[in-house]
Structure formats: C-alpha cells, structure tokens
Amino acid sequence: MKNILWFCFLFLLTSACGKKETETTTGPANAQKIAQAQQIKHPVFLKDMFGVNAFEWDFLGDPKGAHDPTRIFEPKMELIKSFSGLRHYMDWEKLESEPGSYTFNPTHSGGWNYDAIYERCKKEDITVLACLKNCPQWLLKSYPENERDAENVPAPYGSNLNDPASYILQAKAAFQFAARYGSNKNVDTALVKVNPKQRWTGDGINQVKIGLNLVKYIECDNERDKTWKGKKAYQNPEQYAANLSAFYDGDKGKLGKNTGVKTADPNMQVVMGGLASPEVKYVQSMIDWCKKHRGYKPDGSVDLCFDVINYHYYANDAASHFNHQPKRGIAPELSDEGSKADEFVKLGKQYNLPVWVTEVGYDINPNTPQAAKAIGNKTTEDTQADWLLRTSLLFARHGISKVFFYMMDDVNKESTVQYSSSGLINGLSRRPSAEFILQAKNLMGNFQYVQTLSNDPLVDVYVSGKKKMYVLTVPDETGRTAICHLNLGQVKEASIYRFQPDTVFMGKKLVPVKNGKLTVTASERPLFVETN
Numbered sequence: 001m002k003n004i005l006w007f008c009f010l011f012l013l014t015s016a017c018g019k020k021e022t023e024t025t026t027g028p029a030n031a032q033k034i035a036q037a038q039q040i041k042h043p044v045f046l047k048d049m050f051g052v053n054a055f056e057w058d059f060l061g062d063p064k065g066a067h068d069p070t071r072i073f074e075p076k077m078e079l080i081k082s083f084s085g086l087r088h089y090m091d092w093e094k095l096e097s098e099p100g101s102y103t104f105n106p107t108h109s110g111g112w113n114y115d116a117i118y119e120r121c122k123k124e125d126i127t128v129l130a131c132l133k134n135c136p137q138w139l140l141k142s143y144p145e146n147e148r149d150a151e152n153v154p155a156p157y158g159s160n161l162n163d164p165a166s167y168i169l170q171a172k173a174a175f176q177f178a179a180r181y182g183s184n185k186n187v188d189t190a191l192v193k194v195n196p197k198q199r200w201t202g203d204g205i206n207q208v209k210i211g212l213n214l215v216k217y218i219e220c221d222n223e224r225d226k227t228w229k230g231k232k233a234y235q236n237p238e239q240y241a242a243n244l245s246a247f248y249d250g251d252k253g254k255l256g257k258n259t260g261v262k263t264a265d266p267n268m269q270v271v272m273g274g275l276a277s278p279e280v281k282y283v284q285s286m287i288d289w290c291k292k293h294r295g296y297k298p299d300g301s302v303d304l305c306f307d308v309i310n311y312h313y314y315a316n317d318a319a320s321h322f323n324h325q326p327k328r329g330i331a332p333e334l335s336d337e338g339s340k341a342d343e344f345v346k347l348g349k350q351y352n353l354p355v356w357v358t359e360v361g362y363d364i365n366p367n368t369p370q371a372a373k374a375i376g377n378k379t380t381e382d383t384q385a386d387w388l389l390r391t392s393l394l395f396a397r398h399g400i401s402k403v404f405f406y407m408m409d410d411v412n413k414e415s416t417v418q419y420s421s422s423g424l425i426n427g428l429s430r431r432p433s434a435e436f437i438l439q440a441k442n443l444m445g446n447f448q449y450v451q452t453l454s455n456d457p458l459v460d461v462y463v464s465g466k467k468k469m470y471v472l473t474v475p476d477e478t479g480r481t482a483i484c485h486l487n488l489g490q491v492k493e494a495s496i497y498r499f500q501p502d503t504v505f506m507g508k509k510l511v512p513v514k515n516g517k518l519t520v521t522a523s524e525r526p527l528f529v530e531t532n
Contacts, residue, residue: 044399046462047445049392050437051085051127051404052424053359056094056112058408059120070106070113070204072120075428080408082430082438084445085127087219087358087404088117092154093136095173101195102176106204108195113204118181118214129271129358129404130181131219132174139169143232151233154221154243161239164251171246171259174218182265185211191258217269218261219310219358220247223276237285241305244272244286245294248305252294271308274358278311280343287351302351308401309348312359313337314370314419315391326369326418329362331524332391333458333475341398354401360391361406364431365413365421375524376479383477385432385499386525388424389440390473393460393526396449405433436499439506443497443528444469457482457522470529472522479524486518488531494518497528 058076060069080086096102097109105115121128134150141148142157153159159166179187187210194206220243224235235243245251248270250260261268275282287302294303315335316326332338341355348355362372364380372383388405395403410423424434447462447469460471474482488494491513497506506528511518513531520529 044396044401044449045445046392046396046447046449047084047441048401049396049403050083050441050445051087051129051358051402052080052083052408053087053089053404053406054080054408055089056110056114056117059117060112069111070116072116077120077124079425079428079430079434080126081124082424082434082441083126083405084441085129085402085404086121087129087131089222090114090130090132091134091136091150092132092170092173093134095132095177096136097138098195099138099169100172100193102173102193103195103206104180104209105206108199111203114181115209115212115214118212122214127217127402128215129217129219130177130215131222131273131358132170132177133219133222133273147232149229149233151222151226151229153224153233153235153239161235162242164242164246165255167243167246168250168255168259170221170243171250171255174220174247174261175250175258175264177215177218178261178264178268179210181212181215182261182268183211183213183216184265184267187211187264188257211265215268217271217308219271219273220244220306221273223312224273225275225277225279225282227277237282238289240273241286241289242293244270244305245290252303269307270305271356271358272306272310274356275311278313278340278344280347283309283344283347304351304353307353309344309353309355310358311340311344311355312406313340313357314360314406315362315387316370328366328368329370329372329387331387331475331477332394334477337391338394338398341395341400345399355399356402356404357395357400358402358404359406360388360403361419361422362387363418363421364423365416367416368418368421370418370422373477375477378479381432385436388433389436389526390475392437392440393458393471393473397452397458397460405437432499432501435501435503438504439499442504443506454484457484459484459486459522466532468531470531471526472520472529473526474522474524476524481521481523484520484522486520486529487516488513488518488529489516491516491531495530496520497530499525 059072094107094109105113135152135154154170155166179192192208194208198205224240226233249262261270290302290304297303315332315337316329318324318326344355362384363370364384366380372380374380375383392403406422411420413421424431447464450461450463453459458473458475462469472484474480493512496509500507
C-alpha cells in the first residue's frame with residue numbers, strides 16, 4: 001500500500017510540472033557516484049535494444065494479394081530492416097504437421113520457406129530468435145475435445161508434467177530445427193529427417209540440410225506461466241524446467257541421440273520462454289530444479305537447461321488501481337520496469353546468464369488498457385514512438401542484453417483488446433515508432449552504453465571508439481521540458497541530432513561549445529548530442 005501511495009504522490013508531482021522547465025547540470029563532478037553505481041560490466045549496444053516480434057507472413061508474400069509464401073516480399077523487407085533482431089513466432093505444426101514428418105522449405109502447413117527468411121536475416125545482420133510454440137493438431141487430439149487449445153502444455157494428455165520424458169516429442173522437433181539451422185556441420189545425417197513428398201505438381205520438395213549456420217537462438221515455447229488458461233496450459237516452474245531439460249539436451253542425453261537442441265548443435269543458445277508475469281522467483285525455482293535434477297558441472301556451476309533468462313513487460317497503470325486492472329499504458333520510467341530489470345539482471349549475474357525482454361509495447365488505439373497517451377499535440381502514434389525508444393534506453397541503462405518489441409504489425413488497429421494495435425508499421429509504411437528506431441539504429445546502433453549522469457532529465461552516455469554520445473530525455477508524460485547544462489570538456493563543437501519524420505536519418509545541427517559547456521533543452525522525446 002505504501003508503494004502505491006508513493007507512486008501516486010510522484011505522479012501528481014510530475015504532472016503538476018506541466019510545461020515548466022527544470023534545470024540540471026551534468027559533468028564529471030556530480031556524476032561520479034551515479035556512474036559508479038550504474039556502470040554495466042558487460043557491454044550493451046543500443047542496436048541490441050531494437051528487435052521485433054513477427055511472423056513468416058511478414059516476410060513472404062504480397063499482403064495485397066499476390067501470395068507467394070516461397071519468396072521474400074521486398075517492400076515488407078525494407079520495413080523489417082528497421083530492426084536489428086527478429087523473434088520469429090514459429091508454430092510447431094509448421095515444422096511437423098504430421099508426427100515425425102518434418103518440413104522447412106516448404107513447410108507442409110502453409111507452404112512457407114523458412115530457409116529464405118533466415119538466409120535473408122543473416123544477410124541483413126538481423127539476429128534471429130526462433131520461438132517454437134503451440135501444440136500441433138495431431139498432439140491436441142490426445143486431449144478431450146473441450147480442452148483442446150493450441151497453447152496447451154506441449155505434452156500428450158495425461159502425461160506426468162514433472163518428467164522430462166513427457167516432452168520428448170517437442171524436444172525431437174527442436175533437434176531437427178537445430179540440426180538444420182545451427183552451426184554444427186557434423187550432425188549424423190541418419191538422424192535428420194524431412195518429409196520428401198511432393199504435395200502437387202510443381203510443389204517444392206524438402207531436402208535434408210545440416211549446419212546452415214543461420215540461427216543462433218531458439219526459445220522453448222512462450223509464456224508457460226499462463227495462469228489464465230487453466231491447468232491444461234499452465235506449467236509451474238518445476239514442470240517447465242523439466243520441459244526445458246528435454247528441449248535443451250534431451251535431459252542430459254537420456255532421451256536419445258535425436259532429442260534436444262544441444263544434441264544437434266552445442267553452440268545454439270536456448271532461451272527460456274518469456275514469462276508473462278515478470279517474477280524472479282519463477283526463474284529461481286527453475287534453477288533450484290536444475291540443482292536437484294541436473295546437478296553441477298565440473299567447474300562447480302549449476303548444470304542449467306537454458307542459456308538466457310527471458311521475460312515480458314508491458315508498462316501500464318495497473319499498480320495505481322486497487323484491482324490491478326490497467327486502464328492505459330504509462331511512460332516506462334514511471335513504471336517499475338527499471339526495478340524489475342534490476343532484479344532479473346542481478347539473478348542473471350549470479351549464474352552468468354544474460355537477460356532478455358522479448359515482449360514490450362504499447363497500443364495506438366486510445367481505448368485499450370495498454371494504449372500510449374496522446375500528449376499535447378502528439379498523437380498516440382507519436383507517443384508510442386517516444387515511449388518505445390525510451391524503453392530501449394531504459395533497458396540498456398539497467399543491463400538488459402536484448403529487447404524485442406511487440407510487434408511488427410497490428411492484429412487489428414480498431415480493436416479495443418489490449419495488444420491488438422501494438423504494431424510498428426502501417427501496411428507498407430513505417431509508423432513513427434519504426435522510423436525512430438531506424439534513425440536511432442543508423443545514428444548509434446554500435447554505440448555502447450557506459451553510464452548515466454543525471455536522472456531528471458535523464459542523461460545517458462554512450463561511446464563508440466573515440467566518439468561519445470549524450471542521450472537526453474525528460475522521464476515524464478506531461479509534455480515537460482528541462483534545461484540541461486552539459487559539461488563536454490575540451491571540445492569546441494558538438495552535433496545535436498533530433499528525430500524527423502518520413503526519413504531514415506535524424507536531423508543534424510552543428511553547434512559551438514563555449515568553455516566546454518553546452519546548454520540544451522531536453523524534452524520527453526529523446527535528443528542526442530555527439531562529441532568527437
């Protein structure tokens with residue numbers, strides 16, 4: 001209750017500021033303690049904060065009607081190149097529409113060419129996270145008709161969900177995927193299977209391929225803590241850890257030579273399924289299961305069955321309502337997004353695991369409980385752009401290693417259901433959110449986060465070689481501005497970059513620096529100051 005009251009007090013205080021300007025001075029003297037506290041041990045590059053969730057149809061086929069699931073649709077590919085990462089929602093049924101019958105190019109469910117998607121992503125330097133999710137229809141038939149849901153636990157009905165062997169079917173599919181798209185060129189081809197049948201004259205025929213080295217990361221299902229769908233779809237931490245153990249390496253090889261990701265490619269990284277509820281204790285319980293059932297490696301570390309911690313976070317005002325039902329999205333800095341990240345990163349450091357956030361976003365339909373707020377003359381689309389970029393900056397500041405936005409395109413822009421209008425594009429054009437991400441990636445994607453000099457306005461420092469970039473943001477949602485006096489040392493001039501519409505590059509203005517000092521006005525839309 002105290003936390004809620006304190007949150008409300010802060011919200012009222014910042015809202016009262018309105019357009020009032022505040023002042024802050026940044027420089028080595030007053031920044032030392034903040035910098036020491038927030039220095040990130042492992043490098044975080046800004047481009048790693050710019051992934052997106054998408055489906056195969058976002059790559060293949062013309063959405064206006066010329067449907068060809070085997071070829072990259074170039075106008076859509078231009079939009080995808082706005083992002084540095086792809087979390088590919090990949091239904092298990094696409095790979096295995098019949099039990100033991102694997103297809104990739106074309107998939108026998110939908111006719112998609114996964115080879116083309118992954119080849120093009122590698123060419124464009126887009127990191128792929130393949131999220132293997134949902135039960136195929138043939139597996140759901142083991143459930144009673146009234147309990148069949150694609151998001152059921154990936155094991156036959158009646159299985160012992162605490163036993164890794166119950167998940168062997170999913171783990172075998174993961175082996176086939178890793179054998180094909182992973183980096184191991186020495187996989188025993190006798191273990192690799194594809195369905196060689198041609199469905200009709202002129203249809204493509206699947207061929208066995210190994211070690212294509214196109215995909216480095218694979219995720220074991222999605223939001224296995226889905227309490228809202230009941231027992232048929234929910235796994236507790238111990239059950240999901242058992243699931244992961246099969247998926248990871250066939251439960252340390254016990255389930256056979258053709259089971260598990262690591263069995264096919266020891267280099268492929270297994271990402272745990274993103275948690276719907278960002279609770280560290282869920283992951284800690286998974287780790288405790290590993291201690292008990294998988295033991296320890298020769299170096300004394302826990303023999304974990306995942307390489308990356310992963311959770312989802314949608315910033316909204318639920319905390320301020322007694323029933324915890326959100327009414328709208330809120331600016332990332334006004335939520336507990338940062339403190340949650342700190343909890344996960346702390347756990348990750350303890351076990352030497354990176355932490356990813358694979359779903360985060362805002363709706364543009366103002367009538368959903370996850371909507372971005374229209375502020376002043378800014379539309380919800382404008383605010384979505386501001387808040388998504390600020391979300392990336394926040395996660396970099398707190399040590400998250402990768403971020404993926406939800407999602408590439410809308411489910412339905414007119415829907416009032418949350419997440420339905422969270423897209424970053426409009427048909428074949430970029431929304432401001434995608435434009436901002438692309439412009440920021442082009443400007444400083446290879447810059448590394450170093451430290452934060454001030455908290456209001458936020459002044460983050462990024463470096464790339466001898467170049468230094470200051471990113472200034474007012475962490476509010478009222479249209480507030482703040483005067484900031486930057487201490488830039490010995491430089492004589494600096495470049496100020498601001499976002500501009502309908503282009504791929506930020507606007508640039510060269511300004512003189514007098515006696516090492518530069519005064520700029522920060523706003524709720526980030527601006528960038530570069531020195532050489």
